Amino acid sequence: MNYHKHKLLLLVKALFLISFIPPTNSSNRDAAILLRVKNGQLQDPLRKLGDWIESSPNSPCNWTGITCDGQTNNVVSVNLSGVNVSGKFPADFCRISSLRNLDLSLNSLGEGITSDSISLCSRLASLNLSSNNFVGSLPEFPVQFLNLTTLDFSYNNFSGEIPTSFVNLPRLRVLNLGSNLLNGSIPEFLTNLTELTELVLSVNLFRPSPLPPNIGRLAKLEKLVSTYTNLVGEIPESIGDLVSIKDFDISHNGLVGRIPDSIGKMKNVEQIELYGNQLSGELPDAFSNLTSLLRFDASENNLTGKIPQSLAGVALESLHLNDNFLEGEIPEILALNPNLVELRLFNNRLSGVLPEFLGMNSGLEEIDVSNNYLEGPLPQNLCYRKKLQFFIIFGNRISGTIPESYGECSGLIYVRIQENELSGQVPDGLWGFSGLEHVEFSNNRLEGSIPPSVSSAKNLEQLLISGNNFSGELPVEICDLKELKKFDSSRNRFYGKLPPCITQLTKLQELHIQGNRFTSEIPKSIAAWRELTELDLSDNHFSGNIPVELGDLPVLTFLNLSNNLLSGQIPVELTKLKLNEFNVSNNRLQGKVPLGFDTKFFLSSLMGNPDLCSSDLRPLPPCSRSKSVSxxxxxxxxxxxxxxxxxxxxxxxxxxxxxxxxxxxxxxxxxxxxxxxxxxxxxxxxxxxxxxxxxxxxxxxxxxxxxxxxxxxxxxxxxxxxxxxxxxxxxxxxxxxxxxxxxxxxxxxxxxxxxxxxxxxxxxYMENGSLGDVLYGENGGVLLDWPKRFAIAKGAAQGLAYLHHDCVPAIVHRDVKSNNILLDEEFRPKVSDFGLAKILKQDSKEGDQVMSRVAGSYGYIAPEYAYTMKVTEKSDVYSFGIVLLELITGKRPNDNSFGENKNIVKWVTEIALSSSAQGSGNGIYVAGLDQLLDPRMNTSTISYEEVEKLLNIALSCTAELPISRPSMRRVVELLKDRSPNGSK
The missing domain is CATH 3.30.200.20 (Phosphorylase Kinase; domain 1)
Known part of the structure; x- marks a missing residue:
């Protein structure tokens, strides 16, 4: 008995020892393959793979990015996402027979991928090569990949057709080819991949192609994203067979025709995005069974008819139908929706009243019904849940008073209720919410005064209340609005003196108070108005002299003082201003007209001052007459x-x-x-x-x-x-x-x-020439310290944003560069040279027009422009990003110091990535910034936070794909943001 016990004990010990046997030969073989790839096929500048050492314990299973099977210690996964390796596609990883998952995303791998190399990976279940620099055609799949379920080639530079050999991926569930340069057609054979649950084709240069007619064969598909893919034709009826679909996004294409009734069969859909097409006809009344639908967006089309009851009755979180030709009333059932957060119906032909209980049953955050034919009163409970942030109803016929309950809507940020028929007083609270940034009450019949509570709106940038019956004096509390940029109280009944403290609003850009009953003298202590561009005090009762200090305002271009009681002479100092508009007519001015205004161009602006005289400008009387013969x-x-x-x-x-x-x-x-x-x-x-x-x-x-x-x-x-x-x-x-x-x-x-x-x-004439002249001149580093460079960046951004967003139609410059940014005597920037500018005519959608030749300057041309020849604002954004990099580095876009085949974007990106890895935070390491900064600058003037902010914006502007670049309006916001990374 003891003998048997002894044998049993030996057996248990043997089994116990087996669990501590060193790694098998297969593990050693895996390690050898990994090291061979690392040392022979990859560059690892940040040494993220420094722990790949054969002698390390439990190698390779404890190496960075390596996952092994818990039982066999065989390598099953290589995940090197974001470690900044470069080189060609390291196909030899796939020689590891046990490898199932290979993730090389977010690196700098490049060149083409051959069918031979990809064939080595036929055992993989997942292959992710997204966000690299691969070029050429998509690889062929010459053999069947029976295990592959996920294939992600997104955010590369692949071009050409989608190969027919993709049918050799029969078990594929996820296929992501988005954000490449594919320029073939969208093939019908993709519908043979019937196991697909996710298909992403967005942001490619496909030839005009229809959505595959048999798309409904993909019955397991849960996500289809095909934005910016040049889809044309009609939406096929077979979309109704996509019974598993949750996210259906075919926005920003050229689709036409009606939305098929079969859309109502997509029973599991949560999001439908159809905006930015040319769809027409009426919305189908077929949404009743879409009980999972949360977001529906068919905006920016040519839809007609009424909003269907079946759509309004779905428990949506957001409904966007703006920019169509819809008519009729807004269905009452919409107000019963407990989930509604966003409602955008602007730019249609809707009529009737806003639903009485709108806002009562849900946490409504945004409502925009502007530019319709709505009438009647405002809903009493629109802000019942106190979540409303964006309240936009301008351009309708809405009447009655603003409900008192709106005075408790403390979350409001953006209020535009102008151009209606509203009357009565504005609730006090509505003037002073702390988060308010924009308030516009203009052109109604509102009355009352501006209450002291306005002082609480510390973030208010625009207060526009013109064309009403407001009265009383301006409260001194308005001077607490330190962020105020535009104030327009014109055409009201305000009276009394201007608060003296109004001259302390240092960010004020426009002040319009014409058409009131203001009295006393115009303030003279206006030196703080350094950003003021427009001043209109006309049609009031101002008296006294015109302040000579007005001539010292550096950017004032519009000055209207007409129809007042002003006396004295026209200050000669005003001739220093570069005025687009100047008007002092109908006052009591006297004396000689200054030489700069003594021309026929200003005659009408001088009339109505009987005691003004001129040497030769008629019909003004001459300045001196003598009876002396001598x-x-x-x-x-x-x-x-x-x-x-x-x-x-x-x-x-x-x-x-x-x-x-x-x-x-x-x-x-x-x-x-x-x-x-x-x-x-x-x-x-x-x-x-x-x-x-x-x-x-x-x-x-x-x-x-x-x-x-x-x-x-x-x-x-x-x-x-x-x-x-x-x-x-x-x-x-x-x-x-x-x-x-x-x-x-x-x-x-x-x-x-x-x-x-x-x-x-x-x-x-610009005293300091162009930015390029100063930046690359001998004294560029002395003349342009950091504060000047940052100010130049902000000013130039504001000029371009004006062209893109405030001009109607928009203007694309097409030749943004440092030599086309001029600097005045105080180094304020002025965008110039519009010989290549293109006006984007809205009626012909010329933003997509192909030009006959590449326009622009070498080093500044956006990468997509050379092959698409399309005019878009994002081309200007790229060029502006280059200018920002010039301001930071003091180097030309293609400086010889960058090395062969490198431009300023590549050079800066490499240093920035390397520096980020060395730093302790999320930002760029200071030593890395020092590598980038123009060495001629006085270091005592440099703000590293601002440099980092400007660098982040520049790299965002110069993103490879246009869709990844911010708009110029967003660039302006980022430059004004106090935080270095642009977050708020």
Whole structure:
């Protein structure tokens, strides 16, 4: 018995010892393969794979990114996502026979992938190569991959067709080819992959293709994302067979026709995105069975008819039907929805009243029903749950009073209720919520005064209440709105003095208080208004003198003081301003009109001041009359002398004009003035000679011209190339663009002159030339310290954002570069040179128009522009990102120091990634920033937080894919944000 016990004990010990046997030969073989790949096929600059050492305990199962089977110690997974390795596709990983999952995403791997190399991986269950730099065609799959369920090739640069050999992936569940450069068609054979649960094709350059007619064969599909894939034709009826679908997104395409009734069979769908197409007809009344649907967006189409009851009755979280042609009333059943958070119905033809109980049953956060034909009262309980943030109803016929309950809607951020028929008083609380950023009550019948509670709206940037019956004095509490940029209380019944503290609003850009009953003098202590561009005090009862301090406001371009009781002289200091609009008519001004305003361009702005006089501007009276004969004689002799001088000058100018422009009569010129400023056209034209030449570029020569009035202008004479039509097009493009643009950060076009022989554009002269001139000049580092560079970035961004978002239609510059950003005497930036600019005509969707040639400058052209030839705002965003990198580094876009085949984006990205790895936080390591910063800058002026912010924005702007780049409006927001990474 003891013998048997002893044998049993030995057996147990043996089994126990077996569990501690060292790794098997297969584990050693796996380690050898991994090391061979690491040492021979990958570059590991950050040494993230430094622990891949054969002698380490339990290797390779404890190495970074390696997962082994718990029983056999065989390698089953290699996950090197985001470790910043580079090189070719390391197919030899797949020589590990037990490997099932290979994730190499978020790295810098590149070049093409061959069918031979991919064939080594036929045993894999999951292959993720997303977010790398792979190019060429998608790899063929020459053998069947019987285990592969997940294939992710997204965010690369693959091009061409989707290979038919993808049918050799019979068990594939997830296929993601999004964000590449695929330019074939969307193939029907994808519907043979019937095990698919997720199919992503979005953001590719496919040829116009329909959604596969048999898409319904993918009965297991839960997610279909095919945005920006050039889909055309109608939505197939077979979508009703997608009974498992949860996320159905075919937005931003060219789909036409009706939405099929079969959409109502997608019984498990949670999200349907159809926006940004050309769908037409009525919405089908077929949504009753879609009990899981949470989000429906069919905005930006051509839909007509009414909102179906079946759609309004679904318990949606968000309903977006804006920018269509819908009509009829908003269904009452919509107000019973307990889940509704977002309701966007703007830009339609809806009528009737807003549902009475809207907001009562759900935590509504956003409602936008602007630009419809709605009428009647506002719902009493719209903010019942106190979650409302965006309240937008402008451009309707809504009447009655604003319910008192809205005064408790403390979450409001954005309020636009202008252009309705609202009356009565605004609840006090609605003026002063702490989160308010934009309030617009204009053009209603509202009354009452601005309460002191307005002081609580600390984040308010725009307060627009014009065209109402508001009255009383402006409360001093308005001075607590330190973020206020635009205040418009025009055309109301306000009276009394302006609060003196209003001059302390340092961020104020526009002040419009015309058409009220304000009295007293105009404030003189206005030095803090450094950002003020527009000041309109007209149609009030202001008295006293015009403050000379107005002439020191650096960016003021609009000044209207007409129809007041102002007296004294027009300060000569005002002639320093670069005014688009100047009006002092109908006051009690006296004395001589300053030389800069003594022209016919300003005549109407001076009338109604009986005691104003002018030397030669009629019908204003002359400034001096004497009965003394001697003085008369002196005057006569002086006049004769002046006439003689004028005749001599005229002959000289005429001779020079003939020398420069030929013998054509001045009557053949066509002169168009765009600014109300007196200019001597002949003097400008006669000054286009070599001694005044200050620059020469791709579109023409630029001359510096000092006028008799003391102002200096820049005149650009365009080249006359062999292709006269092209020269004409450039000229007309610049005129069409700049002639209608008014912005502090865009160069001002004063006038144009065109004849058969020449074309000339005249602008304000910029004392410091272009950003490129200063940045790459010998003293660039001294002249441009960090605060100036950051301010230049903000100003240029605001100019471009104005072109993209505030001009209607939008304007794309197409040649954004440092040489086209001019700097005035205080280094304020002005975007210039609009010869290549393109106006995006809304009616023809010209944002997608293909251009006949690549336009722009080497080093600044967005990567997609060269092969798509499409005009989009995102091309400007990329170019602006390059300018930001220039501001940071002081290097040109293709500096020789970057090395072969590298540009500034690649060079900066490599340093930034390397530095991020060394730092302790999420930001870029300071030593890395020092590597990037222009060494000529005074280091004491540098804010590393601002540098990091600007760098993050620049890298975002220069993203490879246009869809990944921010809009210029977002760039402006990020630059103004206090946090370095742009988060709030």
């Amino acid at each position: 003085l008369v004689m002196v005057a006569v002799l002086s006049a004769l002398a002046v006439i003689l001088v004028v005749l001599l000058l005229w002959l000289l100018i005429k001779t020079k004009k003939l020398m420069i422009f030929g013998s054509r009569s001045s009557k053949s010129w066509k002169i168009t003035a765009f600014q109300r400023f007196g200019l001597d056209e002949e003097q400008v034209l006669a000054s286009l000679k070599n001694e005044n030449l200050i620059g020469s570029g791709g579109s023409g020569r630029v001359y510096r011209v000092k006028l008799k009035c003391g102002q200096t202008v820049a005149a650009k004479r365009l080249w006359e190339p062999k292709g006269l039509a092209e020269s004409e097009a450039l000229f007309m493009s610049e005129i069409e663009t700049l002639g209608r643009v008014r912005h502090a950060n865009i160069v001002r076009l004063l006038f144009s002159c065109i004849s058969d022989d020449f074309k000339v554009l005249v602008y304000n």
